[in-house]
Amino acid sequence: MTATTLPGARSEESVAVRSKAEEIQGFRGIAALSTVIFHVWQQYHVYDAAGSHPPVDSPYLAALLSLEVIDFFFVVSAYLLTLSYARAAIDGGSTRPGRLFLFRRAVRIVPLYFIAVLVVWSSRNPELGGNWRDLVEHLTFTHVFDQQQIFYTLGPAWSLSLEVVFYLALVALGPLAVRACRPLRRRGARVAVCAGGCLLLFALPVVWVAVARYGYGVPHTDWTVYFGPQARFSGFAAGMGLAVLVVALRDRGRLPGGAAAALSAVAAGAVYWLSWDSRPENLSFTFYHPLAALAWAALMLGVVHASGRVRWHRLLRARWLTYLGLVSYSLFIWHEPVMLQLYHWGLLPGRPDGFWWAVAVVLLVAVPVAVASYWVIEYPSSLLYRLRDGRGRRRDFYAGVVTR
Template sequence: MSDGGVPSAGAGTSTSSSTRRLELQGFRGVAALSTVVFHVWQQYYVYDARGAHPPVDNPYLGALVSLEVIDLFFVMSAYLLTLSYARAAIDGDDRTRPASDFLFRRATRILPLYFLAVLLVWSLRNPSLPGDWRDLLEHLTFTHVLDRERIFYTLGPTWSLSLEIAFYFTLVALGPPTIRACRRLRTRRARVALCTAGCAALYLAPLAWIAVAHHALGVPHTDWPVYFGPQARLGGFAAGMFLAVLLVALGDRARLGTRAATATAVATTAALYALSYYSTPENTWHTYYHPLAALLWFALLYATLHIRGTAHPRWHGVLRTRWLTGVGLISYSLYIWHEPLMLALYDTGALPHSQSAFPLAATLVVAAGVLVATVSYWAVEYPGSLLAGLRDRRGRPREFYPAPGPEPMGEPRGEPEPAVR
């Protein structure tokens, strides 16, 4: 998802920052495409008296397609947005933006496209007013993640944007006090320890919530607000925050060689697949899927961002391919539009309804989604992001029409400009 709100910022490492930026963009592309295929997979499930039947009866393929990547978006987003706070807290490099400016820039990145999509899709699905006004209100205020019935209405995948918004406010609430507390500490080690403890607390609190909800209260996994709300999913952001703290703390130390980075990437990818394969509703792997996945994505991103020297593993080359980074660039638009597009194609018969047609359907939705997302990016998302230019580097409103200074003595006045009608 952009990220669903994931910024297109650099990784902030001291070497090859542009390459790291491309690799993160490649990850966005992989995650966005995986999300599209997963939702097509869900669309082609068949439910009857005997249970749920996937479009392809192959548990190995099912585990691959169902490997959720939303936690990757969360970890990347938190990592990138926490970097400036981590540098300020640990090294005193205070270049963080004021909270109001940070939130303003996030709003210009997310809201124009999101509000347009919500209003358009809701209007098409509610042609007679007042329609489901509560659904519209909740989506416009990012509170639909707290509604068990409407959490997946209008734009199903955008429940994750509610968590992004919650994280933004968490970051601006905790970041400045943490920086002030770190400035009172004499040693760098103490500052790193304080930041690490904060990240650990933010990770463990949702873990405790999940444990109590599942084991003590017996809340089923289908009670979506309990397990999808910010109180349960902030751990993914905490993992990304700790990644920022760790990389700032280490600097050029403890960098991985290409072999170690490749081994780490292979091991974490295999672990992510195993987690998906062994996860079934209500078992331990399913209950703690997202906190565990966040740790594994953390390890994979560490192996991507913290490599010794200028040589790169071969798998980095895949992430830097132009077509994949291109998909990463439009990933937020693709995340927003792919589900309503898929449903429209399915309902009008443009997609075949037979389960055996899943591969064809996935290909068609990906192709149509990328096309629509490309148009959306250049027509809506990119122009909307330019609104950030309304503020200068210090967060103050930019003066586009400065008042003219006093005219030098003795110079003749020019002819007045004609009035514009």
């Protein structure tokens, strides 16, 4: 290969990377839509002496509508954030300082989250005698450890507590993995160390859930037992394992289009089956989240390790879907307060027959709110990462130098 062909090769590689990023963004858009529908689904359940009644009659459609996608977000987040550590541990190189990593994650999620918490909490606690405990726990990301407050103010935001725990764990464990692998001469040994660590992080929460459910008979409504990081870290571990697998394979074992599509279809079918079979008496209910995380990781492998463009991925690269993925965090933050406020104002149809109209109305309002939130709050705050250089040092823009 001559030197003149290298720019073209790099161009093709950059196009492929950009394409994968668009496809992941498209998946985020689908997951965001699914999250909104899921919470409207929960809102439109009818509860009476006979139990819980879903807002649709078809059990097949109910399994699709009630499908939880939070583990997808965990897997994707862990995959993307672990890649640099996996490359450094397996193939050598350096990683960015932990303080820079935490700073960039903070400016990415905290400003919008804090604003939303303060706005929603203030609207529900207009007097000084409000629920201050709830506010403090949400602002410190500790509400996931409180049985009473875990779903207050911003119900879906319990997952952000787990994200914060993951960031702290990654900053601690990533450099340890790099140092542990450095003395190992064989690449296979370095891969084994990283994969073994991911497997351990995946297995420990599974053991916790099994002991809690079958050893002590803890009911599934004990949220602090089953929603805390000790029970749900498997989702992040699956994403970390995916990052290790992709780095370990490099360009080997790239999936052709048909195989990638088949793997994604099987993985999606597995997630659907888990939702279909997930009843309290079944193992699929108890271990839904680690099993779903494995399925989501397999689905993502069919995206990030495909040898070329997969035909059906054109849908994922659709502009409206990638744009929805772009604003998915804002949509995730605001959709529940929007839904509850619309319901409080009587602007949503009655339950359960009005479920589909409610989905349409909530999306019609929540999506524009998310778009405005992204451009007014989320995007400007994300630019704060420029306050630090690549080594985590503070930039002094007035003096034109970098200072500590």
